[in-house]
Amino acid sequence: MTGENKRYVIIHGHFYQPPRESPWTGLVAPEPSAAPFPNWNERILSECYGANARAHTMDGPLVRITNNYQWLSFDFGPTLMAWLSRHGQAAYRSVIRADAASIERTGHGNAIAQSYNHSILPLLSAADKDIQISWGIEDFKFRFARPPEAIWLPECAADASTLEEVARAGLKSVILAPWQGEFRAADNPNSSGPFIWRRGDLSLNVFRFDSELGGFVSFGDGLSDGARLAARIAERALSQPPGSVVLLATDGETFGHHKKAGAAELARALMILSENRELEITNCARVLSLGLQAGSFEINAASAWSCQHGVERWRSDCGCRLTHGTSQHWRYPLREAVDFVKRHADTLYDSIAGELLADPRQALRESIRLAIDRDPAAGEEMFKRHAVSEEKDRNRLMTLFEMQRAAHAALTSCGWFFDDFAGLEGRIVLRWAARAVELAAWYAPSIEPELLDRLRSITSNRREIADAATLYLSLKTREARGRI
């Protein structure tokens, strides 16, 4: 069977967890709801990240152990990778090894980057989009020892300016939902891509995921029987002309955490599909290298894969929620409050780093390396490159980089996704905001009083919580106690 006769199947898993670590200690507090595990990261490591690294399937009387990451296209959120590198090293190494193995097999790695903090890119300024994407690329290069060819946009959230920043960063493709723009197919209307997007002299390849297959796996019982899943994917692919691409995308945690037998059933599906000579299980970069084109793409206004109201879920009471009867009036003022912290951090950074550095933007792009790589040589080299020799200037810059990282972390999408800010995810936002405010106060009068004023008007659906200011203060107190 020659390459031209094949259909290309891409199964993409977006692996991500809210950053549960304390901004001060780097430790995850006990989360009783994750019992019998100490916290949700540990539980999902067991059910999903580790389970996919060594998924067991029966092949007749034989047990086959598959590293699913060798077959999946995948992205791991940088903050999750940092946690895995410390607490889930076996799974971490399997992910890195799988990328190398996929390069051997297809010529292109299965891993793609993710912007650093899982923030909703269309809601950020162009400068912050650039930082998020640059940090995602830096993190990727550190872990996978190669540059990424594509990037996952958190929540698939995109608008024209997001795509511009992605293209400007030198990345070649993204994955979006079918409703995020106009896909003009050249001939096969069902193809997943690639569709070319152009603006001025920038261009990017857009793959659209197959929402029917995605729904079957994410919300249906697609993972209850791997053989049935393989049959469904093969049928979808073989109903299209040779050279077609079928792309299924879902949260990676679907494979084992959301669907309990998901890792093993996925392994069975991958085994069956890999033996079908009319199909090739691959990744976006490999498809691009074949020169396949499905048509062109125009993007709509800002949109995402889990809100029907553009990207409003992450800044307003748009109606998207999990539990009927809860109020999301808190979303807008919380966003305003965190944006206020971010603006303050930007002003401080620009004025102080502007005095110490010839190119403060470029230094901020590179600075994430200092948070990822504990090797002091990395810092030494960076400061030399930027001609900062004085110890006290280096220390000031380190504080400012950390302040920027905290302010970016406070904008993680998880804080707004759920029904209330007082859940585990909303607390992440408040704690990182507190950390950014604390660091900023080294160089300017603290903005905490004004932040508290803003937070005081934000009330929770949970009676025991009162308002966001009270929660903010109690989280800070708890952290301080934990550090004594």
Ligand SMILES: [Zn+2]
């Ligand atoms: Zn919505």
